[in-house]
Amino acid sequence: MLVLWPVHQLEMDHSQYLGIMTISAVLKEHGISTEVVPTDLELISKRVERDDEVILAYSTPSALATVYVELNRQLKRRHPQVFSVFGGTHPTYFPKMVEEEGVDGVCVGEGEYPMLELVMARAAGESVKSLENWWIKDNGTIHRNAVRPLIEDLDELPVPDRGIFRRAADQSISHAIVMTGRGCPYHCSYCYNHVYHKLYAGKGNVVRRRSVDHVMRELRQLKEDGCGFIRFMDDLFILLPEWVKEFSRRYREEIGLPFTCLVRANLVTEEIVRSLKEAGCHRIMMGIEAGNDRLRLEILKRRMSSEQILEAARIIRGAKIKLVTANILAIPGGTIDEDWETVDLNIRARPNYASAAILQAFPGTEIHEIAEDLGLLEDDHLERVSQGGFGFTTALKGNDAGEIRQIENLHKFFPLVVWFPWLKPVIRLLIKLPPNRFFELMYMTCINFGTHFISIPPAIGGPLLWRKLKRRFLPGSRRSAKPAEAAGA
Ligand code: B12
Ligand code: SF4
Numbered sequence: 001m002l003v004l005w006p007v008h009q010l011e012m013d014h015s016q017y018l019g020i021m022t023i024s025a026v027l028k029e030h031g032i033s034t035e036v037v038p039t040d041l042e043l044i045s046k047r048v049e050r051d052d053e054v055i056l057a058y059s060t061p062s063a064l065a066t067v068y069v070e071l072n073r074q075l076k077r078r079h080p081q082v083f084s085v086f087g088g089t090h091p092t093y094f095p096k097m098v099e100e101e102g103v104d105g106v107c108v109g110e111g112e113y114p115m116l117e118l119v120m121a122r123a124a125g126e127s128v129k130s131l132e133n134w135w136i137k138d139n140g141t142i143h144r145n146a147v148r149p150l151i152e153d154l155d156e157l158p159v160p161d162r163g164i165f166r167r168a169a170d171q172s173i174s175h176a177i178v179m180t181g182r183g184c185p186y187h188c189s190y191c192y193n194h195v196y197h198k199l200y201a202g203k204g205n206v207v208r209r210r211s212v213d214h215v216m217r218e219l220r221q222l223k224e225d226g227c228g229f230i231r232f233m234d235d236l237f238i239l240l241p242e243w244v245k246e247f248s249r250r251y252r253e254e255i256g257l258p259f260t261c262l263v264r265a266n267l268v269t270e271e272i273v274r275s276l277k278e279a280g281c282h283r284i285m286m287g288i289e290a291g292n293d294r295l296r297l298e299i300l301k302r303r304m305s306s307e308q309i310l311e312a313a314r315i316i317r318g319a320k321i322k323l324v325t326a327n328i329l330a331i332p333g334g335t336i337d338e339d340w341e342t343v344d345l346n347i348r349a350r351p352n353y354a355s356a357a358i359l360q361a362f363p364g365t366e367i368h369e370i371a372e373d374l375g376l377l378e379d380d381h382l383e384r385v386s387q388g389g390f391g392f393t394t395a396l397k398g399n400d401a402g403e404i405r406q407i408e409n410l411h412k413f414f415p416l417v418v419w420f421p422w423l424k425p426v427i428r429l430l431i432k433l434p435p436n437r438f439f440e441l442m443y444m445t446c447i448n449f450g451t452h453f454i455s456i457p458p459a460i461g462g463p464l465l466w467r468k469l470k471r472r473f474l475p476g477s478r479r480s481a482k483p484a485e486a487a488g489a
Contacts, residue, residue, distance in 0.1 A: 234262065330359050
């Protein structure tokens with residue numbers, strides 16, 4: 001029995017999927033083979049043919065749902081005997097995707113034990129239709145099973161199986177994405193967390209943290225393997241101040257690598273930022289999201305004031321930690337003037353880099369309902385947000401096409417205008433032009449500079465950018481995913 005995970009853009013250095021790695025580690029503990037492969041129809045076909053029984057498993061963010069469903073449809077036409085399952089954020093928000101052609105089952109919520117049970121049951125020739133967390137299609141009938149309680153103690157999980165990616169792709173080991181816990185207690189309308197709170201009501205605490213010991217074990221291994229930089233991607237790294245203090249002390253003594261993490265402005269204090277700095281924190285990312293109070297409080301449901309944001313930014317900058325802000329444009333019910341307010345609040349916060357995304361109203365989230373109530377959804381909205389486009393444009397309708405165009409263009413100039421506020425009058429004029437390659441190039445330049453020279457120390461980010469450019473522009477070095485035979489080695 002082989003569990004095979006097709007991964008979009010597997011060759012990219014940031015393609016580090018902890019969901020896949022953790023499930024893989026659990027499966028391997030039970031003697032089950034698992035591999036990742038690039039989303040290449042021929043490669044996957046060859047690999048499928050080499051094993052008697054294969055489960056195709058897709059870890060599916062909404063942005064890639066259509067990409068994976070389409071790939072799977074083609075694979076199932078060639079290999080009807082494989083069993084195809086989908087898990088991750090999109091199936092969790094939108095389990096109805098089980099109705100798609102070729103999908104045999106979707107896993108709702110946390111996947112380690114549900115996947116283990118499913119694989120074991122199939123290996124034993126047993127039925128999988130009543131397994132917890134699964135929506136299973138069986139002879140045209142869909143069986144919708146409830147979720148099991150959340151894993152209470154994350155320390156019971158094995159260290160993520162990073163080897164699964166290293167064997168399959170020539171990814172850089174210079175930096176690693178690490179999660180020290182799961183869940184966030186807040187309920188921002190565009191985020192996955194409120195969905196989890198609803199889904200798991202009465203079934204355990206959504207917010208959980210690994211012990212410092214457990215995290216250190218993983219980090220020591222990463223350091224031994226040559227990793228030089230850690231990206232903690234916990235939703236809210238500073239949620240538990242006592243944990244952070246213990247972690248910071250031990251991290252400084254035992255690991256000492258530069259790292260980044262994410263914070264929320266209302267939780268930032270001088271004391272916590274000092275301990276992060278002492279531990280070696282290189283960059284902090286903090287959401288500003290919207291400068292306009294109505295959009296921030298009522299639409300995005302981010303309960304914090306502009307003053308709190310500015311004070312947190314002051315504390316982070318004061319500690320000489322690089323500050324990167326996260327922002328959202330094209331918010332349902334918002335206007336271009338309100339998006340300029342976001343620029344203005346960023347200018348006042350003076351981040352080292354201001355990142356911005358165009359809001360994607362993923363199905364299952366509250367912001368999707370808000371957009372629906374405002375009549376902003378096109379009939380093909382789901383397809384539009386799930387083709388792997390990663391948000392260069394909005395999929396929402398607006399009252400005025402000209403205004404939408406300005407917002408999409410402002411997105412391309414966002415980091416630049418926060419760096420150089422004196423450019424505002426020029427950019428106000430430029431964004432009235434039709435979207436064009438120059439604007440995109442400007443955006444890609446800023447984003448690559450921000451990612452590789454600000455968010456990551458340049459000594460590590462520089463080589464990463466070089467690898468990326470080589471892959472993009474030098475023929476022959478484009479595919480750094482290894483052939484399926486090597487992946488299985
Ligand atoms: C690290 C991270 C990234 C990394 C790595 C990609 C990744 N998806 O891991 C990078 C920086 C590349 C990234 C990019 C993007 N991300 Co991101 N990212 C995260 C983050 C912070 C952590 C993911 C993680 O490692 N979680 C820990 C693991 C253990 O949990 P998990 O992945 O959910 O997996 C568990 C279950 O979902 C399930 N499961 C997962 N896959 C499968 C498959 C099967 C078969 C089964 C049975 C179960 C199963 O079991 C796992 C173990 O319990 C999450 C927020 C979060 N806290 O989860 C956002 C999040 C996943 N990202 C999000 C978004 C929007 C994006 C982007 C689209 C942003 C953009 N505009 O470009 C891109 C998409 C790129 C991509 N290909 O995924 C959204 C997704 C929303 C949605 N509806 O899909 C999230 C949820 C953030 C949010 N605020 O809502 N991201
Ligand atoms: S604070 Fe961040 S992680 Fe928490 S719910 Fe809001 S957006 Fe999601």
